[in-house]
Amino acid sequence: MRDPDNMLLQQGWSPEILSSANLETVQTEYEVLHLMRQCANHFRFSHFLVARYPANEQQRFAERLMVSNWPAELVRKYDAMNLFHISRLAVETGMTKLPVQGDSALFSPADWESGQSGEAIALAEMHGLAASTAFLLHSTTSDPYLMVFSGKRLPLARPELTELHFSALQLFECLEKTFAAATASREKLSTREVECLRWAAAGKSSDEIAIILGISVYTVSSYFKSATRKLQAVNRMQAIAVALRLRLI
DSSP states (O other): OOOGGGSGGGSOOOGGGGSHHHHTTOOSHHHHHHHHHHHHHHTTOSEEEEEEOOSSSSSOHHHHEEEEOOOHHHHHHHHHHTOGGGBHHHHHHTTOSSOEEEEGGGGSBSSTTOTTHHHHHHHHHHTTOSEEEEEEEEOTTOOEEEEEEEESSOOOOHHHHHHHHHHHHHHHHHHHHHHHHHHHHSOOOOHHHHHHHHHHHTTOOHHHHHHHHTSOHHHHHHHHHHHHHHTTOSSHHHHHHHHHHTTOO
């Protein structure tokens, strides 16, 4: 990890910090995290996240998170609700290329008749997510991502919203650069390792994967162990999340 004391991370944030010259120096997710924190503070937001867009319910909220300063308790409770893919946040951003602004109800189901709406709104408000501004962003390979800034501030007026939107695009470009750098630094996964991770991401157990691939459960476990090591993950679930993030599966 690079020493953050030598560069823009210690400066007071302003949109000018996201100049091309400065962005070229960013190489790690750690640096992107600091820039996003400074950006959020500048626009008077307390929370932020970048997550893979939830096209379905196969991966939960926690597995889709890329960069975030959400408290672990908030992530765990919202993940347990399994609402991200049907939230107003996902539905409304998926219907426009423009920024989406809203209150704590953005994190509730788009179906207002859902019995979980009140629970989701209460959770968001308890953690200070009273208002949010969200952007649907696409990687150079057309993969969709959500960037969300949340807090207790009033909705942004057009000039400030435009400034934040452009900042979000620059921050996302920085983050995507770190994906490519991380991919290059990982050991290459074997075909079998990729297959095991892909089936696990689809919700299959080791026993089911063994049957599908025509190999033993012991061999499946061996592939998971080697893939986890190559991806520098601590367990199978993190290995799946890393592989998804790096677009390996």
